[in-house]
Amino acid sequence: MSSPNLPPKEQxxxxxxxxxxRLATIVDAAERAAASVIDEAEREAQQKVEEARARADRIVxxxxxxxxxxxxxxxxxxxxxxxxxxxxxxxxxxxxxxPRRAGxxxxxxxxxxxxxxxxxxxxIEARLRSGFExxxxxxxxxxxxxxxx
Amino acid sequence: xxxxxxxxxxALEERYVLRxxxxxxxxxxxxxGAVLWDADGKEYLDFLAGLSVCSVGxxxxxxxxAVREQAGRLMHVSNLFYTEPMVRLAERLSASSLGGRxxxxxxxxxxxxxxxxxxxxxxxxRGVEAPEIVSFERDFHGRTYGALAATPALAAxxxxxxxxxxxxxxxxxxxxxxxxxxxGNTAAVLIEPIQGEAGVYPVxxxxxxxxxxxxxxxxxxxIFDEIQTxxxxxxxxxxxxxxxxxxxxLTTAKALGSGLPIGACVTTPGAGExxxxxxxxxxxxxxxxxxxxxxxxxDLVDDPALLxxxxxxxxxxxxALLELEGVxxxxxxxxxxxxGLTDGIDAPTVGADLLERGLVVNAPEPGSLRLLPPLTVDGxxxxxxxxxxxxxxxxxxxx
Numbered sequence: 001m002s003s004p005n006l007p008p009k010e011q012x013x014x015x016x017x018x019x020x021x022r023l024a025t026i027v028d029a030a031e032r033a034a035a036s037v038i039d040e041a042e043r044e045a046q047q048k049v050e051e052a053r054a055r056a057d058r059i060v061x062x063x064x065x066x067x068x069x070x071x072x073x074x075x076x077x078x079x080x081x082x083x084x085x086x087x088x089x090x091x092x093x094x095x096x097x098x099p100r101r102a103g104x105x106x107x108x109x110x111x112x113x114x115x116x117x118x119x120x121x122x123x124i125e126a127r128l129r130s131g132f133e134x135x136x137x138x139x140x141x142x143x144x145x146x147x148x149x
Numbered sequence: 150x151x152x153x154x155x156x157x158x159x160a161l162e163e164r165y166v167l168r169x170x171x172x173x174x175x176x177x178x179x180x181x182g183a184v185l186w187d188a189d190g191k192e193y194l195d196f197l198a199g200l201s202v203c204s205v206g207x208x209x210x211x212x213x214x215a216v217r218e219q220a221g222r223l224m225h226v227s228n229l230f231y232t233e234p235m236v237r238l239a240e241r242l243s244a245s246s247l248g249g250r251x252x253x254x255x256x257x258x259x260x261x262x263x264x265x266x267x268x269x270x271x272x273x274x275r276g277v278e279a280p281e282i283v284s285f286e287r288d289f290h291g292r293t294y295g296a297l298a299a300t301p302a303l304a305a306x307x308x309x310x311x312x313x314x315x316x317x318x319x320x321x322x323x324x325x326x327x328x329x330x331x332x333g334n335t336a337a338v339l340i341e342p343i344q345g346e347a348g349v350y351p352v353x354x355x356x357x358x359x360x361x362x363x364x365x366x367x368x369x370x371x372i373f374d375e376i377q378t379x380x381x382x383x384x385x386x387x388x389x390x391x392x393x394x395x396x397x398x399l400t401t402a403k404a405l406g407s408g409l410p411i412g413a414c415v416t417t418p419g420a421g422e423x424x425x426x427x428x429x430x431x432x433x434x435x436x437x438x439x440x441x442x443x444x445x446x447x448d449l450v451d452d453p454a455l456l457x458x459x460x461x462x463x464x465x466x467x468x469a470l471l472e473l474e475g476v477x478x479x480x481x482x483x484x485x486x487x488x489g490l491t492d493g494i495d496a497p498t499v500g501a502d503l504l505e506r507g508l509v510v511n512a513p514e515p516g517s518l519r520l521l522p523p524l525t526v527d528g529x530x531x532x533x534x535x536x537x538x539x540x541x542x543x544x545x546x547x548x
Contacts, residue, residue, distance in 0.1 A: 106358050106393030113395070117385030118453030123460070127391070131354050 107132040111140050121145055155188065173504055180207025183526045185509065195509045196522040196534050201345070201377050201485070204404035205449045206523040212407045212445045219441035227432060234440035241447050242415050246387055246399055250421030252414045253435030257376035257402030258291025260412035261339070263429055264398045265295045267416060268337035268370045269315075270423045275368050279314075280336030285321045289346035290339060290374050299339050321350060324359040331363035337370040337398070338363065342388040345377035348517040349480045349487025354393055361394040370397040370420055376412070377485065380404040381450035381524050384460035384483030391482065407446050411439040450524065459483045459524050462531060466520070469535045475542030477516075486520040487513075488538070494545045502544065508537045 107128055114124045121141055128134045128141075138148065153161075155176050162172075177193075179186040183206055185193040198204060205212060219234065226232060239251035252263045265282060272280035282299055289303075290296040298304050298313040315336075319326035321344065331338060338360045344350040364371040373396035378388035380401060385391050387399065397420045402412030410433075433439075449455070463483040470479050470488055478489040490496055496512035503510055503518075513519050522534070 106354070109395065110354075110391070110393035113390040113392070114385070117387075117390035118456050119385070119391075119460075120457070131393070 104132065107134060108140055108144075111137075111144055115144050121148070173501070175504065182206040182209075183523045183530050191507065193504075193507045193509050194522075194530055194534055194537075196520045196526075197509045197511050198404075198521050198523045199408065200403065200511075201382060201521040202403045202406075202408055204380060204382060204524045205407055205446055206525040207408075209407060209445075209449065209525075211449060212442050215441045215445035216409065216438055219438045223437050225433070225436050225438075228430065228435060232435075232437045232440070234437045234444060235435035238413075238435070238440040238443050238447075241444060242401070242413055245447070245451060247396070247415050247417045249416035249418040250424075251416070252424070252429060252431075253440065254402075254412040254414065254431050255410045255433050255439075256291075256412045257374075257400065258293045258296040258412075259431065259434070260376065260400035260402050260414045261290045261296040261299070261374060262293055263414035263424075264337070264339065264372045264374075264400050265299070266429055267398055267414065267420060267423055268339075268372060270428065271370055271420060272334075272336035272368075274423060277334055277336065279334055281315050281317055281334050282337050282339050283327070283330045283335055284316070284318050284339045285341075285344070285352070286318045287321060287344055287347035287350070288318070288339070288341055288374070289344070290341075321347075322353045322356045324356055327356060327359050328363055331360075331367055331369060333367060335364075335367050335369040337372045339372040339374060341374045341376075341378065342392060343378050343383065343481060343485060345485070345519075346513055348489075348514040349485060349519055351480065351482065357392050357394045364397070372396060372398040372400070374400050376400055376402045377521075380446065381456055381459055382483055382485045382521070383481075384456055384463060386451055386456065388482070404450070405443045405446060406439050407442055409439040409442045411436075411443050455524060462526065462528065465528070466531050466535065469531070470538065473535070473539045473542055475546040484520070484522055484524055484526070488518040488520065490516050490518065490542070491546060492516070494542065499538075499541050499545055502541045503537055506537045506541060508534055510538075 110131065111124050111128060114127065124141060124145075125137045128137045134140070142148070155174060158176060159174070175193075176188045177185045178188050180195070180203070183195050183198075185195045185207065187193065195203070195207070198206075223232065228235075235253060239253065242251050243249060252260075254260045254263060268282060269280045284290065284299045284301065286301050288300060290299040292300075292303070294313050297309070298316040299318075301318040303309075304312050304316070317330055319330050327338070340352060340357075340360060342352055342357070344352070361371055363369070371394070373387075373389050375387055375389070379399070380386065380403075382388070382404065383391060389396055389399070397417050399415045400412065401415065405411050405413065460483055463481075463486065466484070466486060467479045467481070470476050470486070475491050475494055476488055477491050480487040480489065490499065494516070496514065496516055496518050500510055500512040500518060510518050510520055518538070520534070522531070
């Protein structure tokens with residue numbers, strides 16, 4: 001028995017092509033939307049990483065500055081206390097200023113301050129070697145930057 | 150294109166402007182990064198950066214936007230009231246260096262005036278009746294009378310006398326002379342960690358340590374004039390960070406406003422307590438527009454990646470300059486570079502030649518060029534500058 005109201009078994013070829021195009025358009029739009037969501041998520045993640053890195057840098061810098069302050073005050077406590085006045089005759093017993101003495105306060109302060117300013121371990125090592133003739137810089141640098149990995 | 154010709158500008162200057170400068174015959178009309186353009190459209194590489202002022206490059210968009218935004222909202226109210234940029238800037242400067250109080254001024258010389266007042270009052274509190282400030286010969290601390298008195302070469306100009314009393318100087322890096330000069334009457338040792346106007350001459354670590362120790366022994370303050378060396382110029386935010394000492398007071402200006410006039414005197418917590426209301430002041434100091442610009446500058450230069458780049462570019466620049474015929478020595482740190490020329494080469498002549506070739510530098514002394522490019526300069530621009538200097542020097546090297 002025939003049933004003339006039933007839809008034909010196959011759509012005309014033109015309609016199939018239209019549907020495929022519509023489907024492709026929908027899929028394409030969905031893919032673009034997904035890519036945009038992923039891009040946005042990546043941008044946000046990158047921004048959060050950069051913010052976290054900046055925060056970490058600030059925390060490290062603040063801690064290093066505290067260390068520099070402590071080093072400053074522990075090395076020369078008289079700076080913070082009452083001033084000690086004395087004539088300067090250049091012949092006193094303080095000739096042992098020894099700025100180039102290994103491990104001197106100046107070297108430790110230099111290393112701390114360079115670390116605060118973002119210098120690399122190798123840069124600080126080079127300055128300690130050239131300025132203070134310190135060959136084994138690990139003791140100073142490990143205390144400031146942590147042990148070498 | 151300028152509305153007025155260079156010749157007309159020169160005529161107007163001759164009629165109306167006090168003769169305090171000898172200007173090069175160039176009118177600049179535009180700047181972008183490390184590049185300047187004159188009124189005829191000629192392009193120049195700027196390796197002077199307005200005397201180390203435009204350290205983030207000409208017209209950096211972040212600074213321009215900060216200025217534009219603040220200028221459109223509030224430009225001035227005086228220091229009788231609060232404005233947020235002023236307080237935030239003081240906080241930022243203190244937190245990035247000595248941790249104490251800050252006075253905001255309009256220039257480097259004014260920052261040094263404040264430092265001198267801090268030192269003198271600090272000394273008076275110690276019972277010193279006639280406090281002295283000790284500096285190095287050839288230091289440059291400014292042109293107002295206090296700072297001028299601490300600038301030995303200029304203070305010797307008798308026609309401007311009498312000078313402010315209570316200043317003395319010793320030869321650069323002469324540790325014995327420094328220790329002999331600092332005594333019970335010393336209020337402060339005021340030094341540039343790297344002498345800029347003299348031609349870029351670093352103070353030795355021995356002299357810095359001697360100054361620190363002498364100040365500690367006498368109760369004097371150690372003041373670093375970081376007006377030229379500060380704000381990343383040497384590859385760290387402050388030059389003292391690459392030395393084995395910390396000052397009690399630090400002054401800064403130049404690059405702080407990227408072209409807007411602003412300076413600051415920064416103290417340690419102890420030193421900053423001596424000034425009280427009425428001791429010092431400034432109508433414009435810490436104004437919101439200049440402070441907003443300075444905050445934008447600090448956002449840019451207080452960046453470890455930029456500072457590392459300054460150190461690396463500076464090292465490369467020095468190495469390349471040393472290869473050139475006619476270069477005797479290279480001094481400085483980071484992108485603050487003094488180029489000592491072979492005897493017989495006149496630096497001002499070379500500087501004028503370089504300007505013709507499209508490179509802006511200056512000659513602070515007869516035998517030296519000074520290079521202070523923006524910290525944002527790129528490697529290609531450095532290569533071009535070195536090539537120009539090399540070509541110019543070939544013309545002047547003694548045969």
